[in-house]
Amino acid sequence: KQEVTQIPAALSVPEGENLVLNCSFTDSAIYNLQWFRQDPGKGLTSLLLIQSSQREQTSGRLNASLDKSSGRSTLYIAASQPGDSATYLCAVSKPDNAGNMLTFGGGTRLMVKP
């Protein structure tokens, strides 16, 4: 059974700092890995999707990498801002008939202090 772990569970940094969030998964047979953002009491917003054949994806100040063989992904946030404060969740897709089934990690709660 696929298990997804995110470290750290919580992180507090001063504004402007570059930071890395980690995600690991136990079964390397995935179709893709996604990073989501969740604001308190809200739904999830997709940030980046990395296909299993890709190594990284970038969007603005965000860069996500994927090492499928070692079961690891990192989300790099450059020049963090208070508006980046949220919970970040990674999820991997299961290779089953539904094609887009996701297994989620527990999330990293990020606080960026002004």
Add this chain to the structure above:
Amino acid sequence: DGGITQSPKYLFRKEGQNVTLSCEQNLNHDAMYWYRQDPGQGLRLIYYSQIVNDFQKGDIAEGYSVSREKKESFPLTVTSAQKNPTAFYLCASSTLGALTDTQYFGPGTRLTVL
């Protein structure tokens, strides 16, 4: 304005009652999903549906029921058999079989048992 709507935003239930959470999407997606999120944790799959009049159990289906009579709608009923229903419930939808596509999430319903 395309998207997923969930209602109500907050729901209170007395013990022994069944309650139904609404989820509607106008994205023309074939697949729809229900997740449960407990404080500080990731999402766990309750039920999913790939086509009208068909649905499958997820990892934690006990005490829940669903229906899919229309493509746009996927209501979730939390029955009295669910022993610990207090949680944040998220509905999502996606295309089917598009392995590079993401799931789109609604804003969530917070259910509290009194």
